[in-house]
Amino acid sequence: MAERFILQKRLGNTWVLNDTGDDSMVCIITGGKRGEKKTLAMAGVMVDALNRAVSRGGERHDGCGSASAAD
Numbered sequence: 001m002a003e004r005f006i007l008q009k010r011l012g013n014t015w016v017l018n019d020t021g022d023d024s025m026v027c028i029i030t031g032g033k034r035g036e037k038k039t040l041a042m043a044g045v046m047v048d049a050l051n052r053a054v055s056r057g058g059e060r061h062d063g064c065g066s067a068s069a070a071d
Helices: 036-055
Strands: 005-009 014-019 024-030
Touching: 005 036, 014 036, 024 036
Parallel strands: none
Antiparallel strands: 005 014, 014 024
């Protein structure tokens, strides 16, 4: 089974985390001063966590936080 969230390298020292479920960009990651190795390690953790969450049937969220709009 293909992963839903993937990391793609873009121009220079920039990567994009994409959601293949709806073909949307989730996050832009720039290397900055930390270097490529550390940046990719951090991005890998993010991608793994997102893919693990959707594989377990996690709920779909349209925003951050756990409180409903009525709260």
